[in-house]
Amino acid sequence: MxxxxxxxxxxxxxxxxxxxxxxxxxxxxxxxxxxxxxxxxxxxxxxxxxxxxxxxxxxxxxxxxxxxxxxxxxxxxxxxxxxxxxxxxxxxxxxxxxxxxxxxxxxxxxxxxxxxxxxxxxxxxxxxxxxxxxxxxxxxxxxxxxxxxxxxxxxxxxxxIPVFQSNVCNPQMKNNQFLxxxxxxxxxxxxxxxxxxxxxxLDSASKSLPNNLNETMKRLLTSFFQERSVNYRTEMSSPLKAEYSCSRLSPFLTSGMLSIRALHKELLSASEELKSKEFNATKFSSLRSFEKRLHWRCHFIQKLEFEPQLEFRCMHVNYEHVRNQNKLNAQEEEFLNLWKEGKTGFPLIDACMNYLKTTGWINFRMRAMLVSFASNNLWLHWTHSGEHLARLFLDYEPGIHWPQIQMQSGTTGINTIRIYNPEKQFIDQDPDQIFTRKWNPNGWPHSEFDKIVDLKKSSQGAREKLWAMRKSKKFVDLAKKVYLDHGSRKRKNFKQKSQLVSNSQLELLDKQ
Ligand SMILES: Cc1cc2nc3c(=O)[nH]c(=O)nc-3n(C[C@H](O)[C@H](O)[C@H](O)COP(=O)(O)OP(=O)(O)OC[C@H]3O[C@@H](n4cnc5c(N)ncnc54)[C@H](O)[C@@H]3O)c2cc1C
Structure with a gap:
């Protein structure tokens, strides 16, 4: 050889x-x-x-x-x-x-x-x-x-880029059967x-991936730090504006085409450049927001690193059986399918699902809303909706995805229970209805589908069930452990916090 x-x-x-x-x-x-x-x-x-x-x-x-x-x-x-x-x-x-x-x-x-x-x-x-x-x-x-x-x-x-020792390929390595x-x-x-x-x-998101990904990534980096980031902080929540104002770098981070350290260095030099030019406070605060999110990236992945079972087990064990994780019953099956197909009758939910299916991306707030709707209003176990979204997100990163899915489903025990109202989000985030019209092509102005749940009743029901779990002393003790394992130490330390902890204050522990 x-x-x-x-x-x-x-x-x-x-x-x-x-x-x-x-x-x-x-x-x-x-x-x-x-x-x-x-x-x-x-x-x-x-x-x-x-x-x-x-x-x-x-x-x-x-x-x-x-x-x-x-x-x-x-x-x-x-x-x-x-x-x-x-x-x-x-x-x-x-x-x-x-x-x-x-x-x-x-x-x-x-x-x-x-x-x-x-x-x-x-x-x-x-x-x-x-x-x-x-x-x-x-x-x-x-x-x-x-x-x-x-x-x-x-x-x-x-x-x-490494200096490689001049390789001589072993002829036996070529065209052999095991490689x-x-x-x-x-x-x-x-x-x-x-x-x-x-x-x-191939689906549309696969087909629309450009041929030269590295070139595309460089273009995105340049355009983000030079122009697109200016209104990042204020526009990241709108499904319409986020497409332009967010970095759109997540697939490159997930596949490792871009290292987070290299991205962080780009961010630092953009911040330095800003200081040396005429100061733009809006852009400065946007860059600060962006930096926070790079921290969050690792902070979230650390949770799965610490506890790989978070992909299928609730972070706070009290929530383990609150929803049905086993075989879905007929009603749940129907709800899940209608949600997946963008036929819930809630225009913004359906538009987001259609957009995501086509493009492979959607902004943070709309991701959170999609999960909240499936977990709370449809009362589906987060593993079912989570897997569907994982398959759709081009940037699927298990360490961010599963802890976020749990957070939006209220099962961490240390975060605020937040149930998004898709009708309010529609008014706040798409006031001119441009996004919703575009991505509900057949169902506008009134959705062709009936609303599959009563929003108010289902939100209220979910809130009560989730809060009911928090009432025991055992819950608080376990939540403290979850916080010690997974919580952010950004604000006060736990000693100070735990003095404050009561059932209702637990929600403050790992606030993003
Ligand atoms: C239910 C749910 C599931 C999610 N699943 C994923 C996932 O599988 N992969 C993924 O990369 N992001 C996920 N996110 C976080 C966030 O929505 C995406 O990172 C972001 O939308 C990607 O677009 P961007 O690169 O333009 O982000 P930007 O806003 O430009 O942010 C830059 C980078 O910061 C990181 N980041 C941003 N927001 C967050 C956050 N809230 N938590 C942790 N890191 C963040 C990402 O690496 C992102 O690429 C999820 C959020 C929710 C609510």
Missing amino acids: MIAAKKISIMWFKKDLRLYDNEALSSAAANGFTVGLFSLDNLRWNTSDLSTRHKVLLLKGLYELAKRLTGYRVPIYLARGNFIDTLTRLKQEFEEFTLYSHQETGNYSSYLLDNKVRKWCKSNHILWEEKRQNNVIRGLKQRDVWSRKWKEFMGKECLK SPEVHDFEWNGLLKFCGVDHLA
């Missing part, structure tokens, strides 16, 4: 599809000849929360990366089937290698796969180096140190097919 005697670095690409500021790739490059792998194991690639649009986004990112890496003679292969079998074959091929990747806080399946890989590496004496790519800290014991860690992490310089051909050798539709994606059946 030509390279078996040399040091081999296997770079397992997950959601870190970039060259710049990629610590795992830099370490792989520094320590051996680098071979890239992308796993299509069922536990990563065929889970119920992953939809075609996510696959197309990841494959586009991977394809661009693979093409860039050919310039450095670094191959990327797809590993179809059981990933442990692939690792075993690689061990036979190379005898020794080091596995590099980033720590990932993904969905529960990815957590299970990581555990299997960890076990395999241990019993096969293979070193697995996992690097951190954000301020989500594995094994964090003390939530209080989180902010200090943020400063340390963001304060470091971004890593340059694919090199990713850059595929033509696009062939790549989709190999990965089980039918290119003739």
Whole structure:
């Protein structure tokens, strides 16, 4: 074997599809000849929360990366089937290698796969180096140190594109049976097919993904910091204006085409530039708001990192059986389908669902409203609505998604119970009805669908049921634990807070 005697670095690409500021790739490059792998194991690639649009986004990112890496003679292969079998074959091929990747806080399946890989590496004496790519800290014991860690992490310089040792590909690696051909050798539709994606059946959000994602990302970064961010703070809640004024960078963060540290540096330089020019207070406060949200990104993912079961278990255990998590009854089934199809009879809800299906994105407030409606007015268990939305959000990030879904469903025990009123939101956020008209093409001016619930009664019913859970002493004790595990330490510390805590004040603990 030509390279078996040399040091081999296997770079397992997950959601870190970039060259710049990629610590795992830099370490792989520094320590051996680098071979890239992308796993299509069922536990990563065929889970119920992953939809075609996510696959197309990841494959586009991977394809661009693979093409860039050919310039450095670094191959990327797809590993179809059981990933442990692939690792075993690689061990036979190379005898020794080091596995590099980033720590990932993904969905529960990815957590299970990581555990299997960890076990395999241990019993096969293979070193697995996992690097951190954000301020989500594995094994964090003390939530209080989180902010200090943020400063340390963001304060470091971004890593340059690595210098690769001149790779000589082992001929036996090519066209063998356990790995694919090199990713850059595929033509696009062939790549989709190999990965089980039918290119003739792509949905609109997949089809509208541009061909050159890295270029698109750069354009978004420039336009956001130069122009679009000015009214970010005041326009982020309107479904119509947010499309322009929000950064729209979430799919790039989720797929790892953009590192959060690189984005944070862009933000700092935009803020500095602003100070040196004629000062614009509106833009300044918008940039501050944006920075807060980058904190929130890691703060939320940290919750799932700490408790991977949050994907299917209520954060506060008292809420575990308040809604039906088992097989849906006929009424629930009907409600869920009408909500999914945008046929609830509430114009803004239906418009948001239609818009989201088509574009793969919607702003924060409308996401929260969609969840609140399903969880509170339709009284559906959040796992059902959450999975549907996960499949629609192009930026699906389990660590943000599931804790947010729980927050909007009132099951965290430490947040305000907030039930959105879609009729009020309609008046406040779309006063000229432009968005709602556009995305209810057949149902305007009066929805063609009857309202499926009485808004007032269903909101009142939900509020009573959720508050009833908060009345026991046991609830408060458990909520304190939830706060210690997951709550933000931004405001007062818990000692001060816990002196204030009563049932009604619990809602203040982790206010965003
Ligand atoms: C029910 C629900 C589910 C959500 N699921 C996801 C998800 O799967 N993936 C996801 O990236 N965001 C999710 N969000 C948060 C938020 O809606 C999106 O991050 C935002 O709309 C993405 O658009 P943007 O990049 O233009 O955001 P911007 O407003 O430009 O914000 C920049 C970045 O900050 C982070 N961010 C913004 N708002 C939040 C927030 N409230 N909490 C945590 N991080 C935030 C995101 O990384 C975002 O890309 C969810 C919100 C709700 C209410």
